[in-house]
Amino acid sequence: MIAEWLILVFLGIGIVFNTLGVIGLHRFPDVYTRMHAATKATTFGSVFTSFAVIAYAGATYLHTTDSQFITLGLHTVVAVLALALTNAVSSHALARAAHRSGIMPAPSVVDRLKEAGR
């Protein structure tokens, strides 16, 4: 019973943040601000939908003691770690590439990187 509420809450948080990330992808004015909404908020949302799967696996294992569900939970943990680590590096690479290819932040109050001449 508690597990069902936990799964519902985790799935709800995940879906809400994924939706907000995709709305921000359409709403924000330039590529850097879109990156804030799109890549970070969807990483957070996807981590929470995966937490729902981990909670489901744990609750079902306690209910049935079938070792298949331990496998499910551990593999999901590995997938979450891979997702979080790789998303940080790839969004940094995209931001750096965008700045190098000459796309400047369109509404911006200050740009120290351009002033540093790189």
Add this chain to the structure above:
Amino acid sequence: MIPFILTFLFSLFIYLVLTAGSGDVGLWSVSELIAGVALSLLTAAIARKFLCRGENYRMANPVRLILIPVYIIGPFFLEVIRANLDVAYRVITGRIRPGIIRVSSGLQTDLGIFMLANSITLTPGTITVDIDESTQDLFIHNINIHPGDEGKQVIPARDLFAFSDLATWIRRIAE
């Protein structure tokens, strides 16, 4: 020899996590254990120079390895949750003051800078764009610069976070 053993243990750990629940010796079957040891020996022989490139084995200290999950679950996760709510607010209302600022952290080692840059990038609202390799300063795109901060040349790293100073935690772990 030490890089070989460390790479062997690391790849054996990943193999055991991915094959847990396959049999009845603990959680694993005998054939999976034999295959895991053989494959980890092969991986360690090929890849030992990639995991341990320096001559410095500071990170093999178990206390530092235990501090990493504590750091991720504790202060870092709180910071990510607060920043996500902040970005959600900005998506709905559209009030942004974006810009690229220069942040000085005081960390010196490559691993420390790597961990700080990754923590900053995973926190919504801040992206590490580039690094000045002579002074180890980070260039960070911030979605909402505080009024008054755009005049300062260099901003200390603790001003980026609301609850705890993540740079101090990383210095404790990696330096």
Add this chain to the structure above:
Amino acid sequence: MIDLFSPAVLILVVLIGLCMVRLFLGPTPADRAVSLDTINTLTVAALIILGVIFRQIIFIDVAIVYALLSFVSTLYIAKYLGGEL
């Protein structure tokens, strides 16, 4: 318990469709790369949930490999955009 997961996958697929609008519209190549990265993240989340719905653990292994391969492809797109390739 399992019937909670199906509507979540449906919403995720709708969100992937919305990202494809930005992939089509995006004024600069960097916008397209960002929306492609978002599509990859959402696909991994949808694959993990589908693994529970169909009771196939292989789906989660596929999700791990998909996350790592999409990381490599995003890095190469970024290198190409930055003029380093």
